Amino acid sequence: MNKKPLHIDFQKDGVSLDFSGELTLYNLTQAQSLIETNTLSNTQKIIINLEQVQYLDTAFALFLTDIQEKYNAEIQCGNKNFLHTLALTKEHKKRLDTNDNIHKKNIIEYIGKTFYESYLSFISFVEFLGKIFTSFLLYFKSIKNIRIKEIAFEINESAVRAFGIVALTSFLIGLVTAYQAAYQLQRYGGNIFIVDMMGISIFRELAPLITAIVIAGRSGSAYTAQIGAMKITQEIDAMRTMGFDPYTFLVLPRIIALIIMLPILIFVSDMMAMLGGIIVADLSLDLTPSLFLDRLSEVVAIKHFYVGLIKGPFFAFLIASIGIYRGLMVKDDTQSIGFNTTKSVVESLFAVIVCDAIFSIAFTNLGI
Amino acid sequence: MELIKVKDVKTVFGEKVVHDGLDLHVDEGEIYGLLGPSGCGKTTLLREMVMLQEFEAGSIEILGKKIENISEEDAQELRRKWGVLFQFGALFSSLTLAENIALALREYSTLSEAMIQEIVAFKLDLVGLKPSDAFLYPSEISGGMRKKAGIARALAMDPKLLFLDEPTSGLDPISAREFDELILQLRSMLGLTIVIVTHDLHSIYNTLDRMAIIDNKKVAYEGSLEEVTSVKNDFIQTFFRDKI
Secondary structure, three states: OOOOOEEEEEEOOEEEEEEEEEEOOOOHHHHHHHHHHOOOOOOOEEEEEEEEEEEEOHHHHHHHHHHHHHHOOEEEOOOHHHHHHHHHHHHHHHHHHHOOOOOOOOHHHHHHHHHHHHHHHHHHHHHHHHHHHHHHHHHHHOHHHOOHHHHHHHHHHHOHHHHHHHHHHHHHHHHHHHHHHHHHHHHHOOHHHHHHHHHHHHHHHHHHHHHHHHHHHHHHHHHHHHHHHHHHOOHHHHHHHOOOOHHHHHHHHHHHHHHHHHHHHHHHHHHHHHHHHHHHHHHHHOOOHHHHHHHHHHHOOHHHHHHHHHHHHHHHHHHHHHHHHHHHOOOOOHHHHHHHHHHHHHHHHHHHHHHHHHHHHHHHHHOO | OEEEEEEEEEEEEOOEEEEEEEEEEEEOOOEEEEEOOOOOOHHHHHHHHOOOOOOOEEEEEEOOEEHHHOOHHHHHHHHHHEEEEOOOOOOOOOOOHHHHHHHHHHHHOOOOHHHHHHHHHHHHHHOOOOHHHHHOOHHHOOHHHHHHHHHHHHOOOOOOEEEEEOOOOOOOHHHHHHHHHHHHHHHHHHOOEEEEEOOOHHHHHHHOOEEEEEEOOEEEEEEOOOOHHHOOOHHHHHHOOOOO
16 A cells, blocks of 8 residues: 555657555555645646556545546546546535535624523523513412422532531632731730631621522532433423423422522521631630630621521522523533533633622612 | 444443444445344444444454554554544534634645635535534524534544434424434545444435444344344334335
8 A cells, every 4th residue: 555656658749647545645645745746737638547556446546546646547447436536526526516505704703693692592492581580470379389399408418518518618719818818917906806807708708608609519510411312312392392481390499409408508608707716816816715605696697697597598599590491502512501500600700700799789888 | 334333242341241242344435234122232332333332242344454453553543534423413513614624624634724724614615514604603503504514524634434323313304304314415425434323213214224223232233224024023013014
């Protein structure tokens, strides 16, 4: 196969391209470059000689048809099979010439399409919210409609099993914030103010956000992947045809489970972060735990704790609904699950932070 | 010339024996069918032939190479000489049809981009797809088109041997007959040898030259359609009862 596939023979009255051996796509480039370096002109008479060829594949046949058309060459070939292959490629060329209108996108079309698609996806999210709302109403029509078993299962799956990771993360965050603050406070001799600072920042902001971030990364992404996989295997279609509404069986139990559990998780987070604070205060600021707790009940109003908990159900709704919505958007290909899971986490984190900002402004203006 | 020789193949899944002493051979240029009841191991045999699955004992020889103790280099060379169409096409979903077909050409040859595009257009045309389909993703096309594109991908490197796993399943009768036509055309145009796993009685009558019927872990019948009904076997008698 390493033999040269082509020998160019310059004669008085023209050029003969003598091909030999097995002509396949592996030695096509070799022949191509040989022809390009020996500049041929249309005026000469060119003969493509295939008498010495043992095998011809379609890729090479396409190439031969190209040269034949370009230089108006003549083909010499005794083998019926090769002529057949060449005829096949020629026929294809003819057909290709007649419908050669391949559409290429330009930038404006591209921008327009992207914009329109994001508009459509917004509309479909609104539609999704509407469906959730109507399914909620159905739930409340009769106690029987509520899928207690599914809700309990989801509570265990996406919240109870997350206690460990939420507790650990919060404890570390409490430790770190307290430690950084302790160093600054010590320089002013304001050791005792660590309690005020920790109380307000953890209860109001940090605990709800940390919990939401962990749950979005852990349970929100799981929702997308689970429901996406169910969509690919047509399980959701099967449920619909059997009369099981996916919204009552899959969507609402997950949303309700998170709405119930997120405030509880935030409470766990509050306690663990505070524990981290107490330990740091004791070790590096010589503030005994009992002093810390006395001061805490004195200066930090209970409203800060409630403000943190109130955010829970809202964050839960955002995380669960975005996760599920992304899962339902999964299309019938393998890339789609990964793409939508990434989007679900990014979008739900963004939504949680926007929601937190809105709460912050609202509560401040209300004087809470 | 025998392109595929299967001798005494034994396949075991855990406790279950799938094949035991299975023999058959495929000649050059023929369309060969693997038939049999569900769960008889037709697809398993096909997977063994294309080295996706190992077998317990026996020997399979493909294009002169015994695959049970083949070196990695030979295996790689063999893989370029055959094309495989999976039941659901198994197109790479992140690539367009054109990219799917061009993939092997890009990886294994030194062809210029223009030449690759030309080959891709030719292969698409060969299986009856439109040039504009080249830019679609597998998720955007129908099941029948996916199978056609799967064949175009299998044909990209001009293989000598083509394996088709249930090519007409899931297609409507008209598309299925068109597909039979396509298989026959490809054989006569490109001189392919084709091995088909199928259940489709129409396809069997339309396309096959010879076939092996696998039943009870062995080949119950190997040969042409004419003599098949004379074999005393429950599956064969039921399957071929209604002549078309």
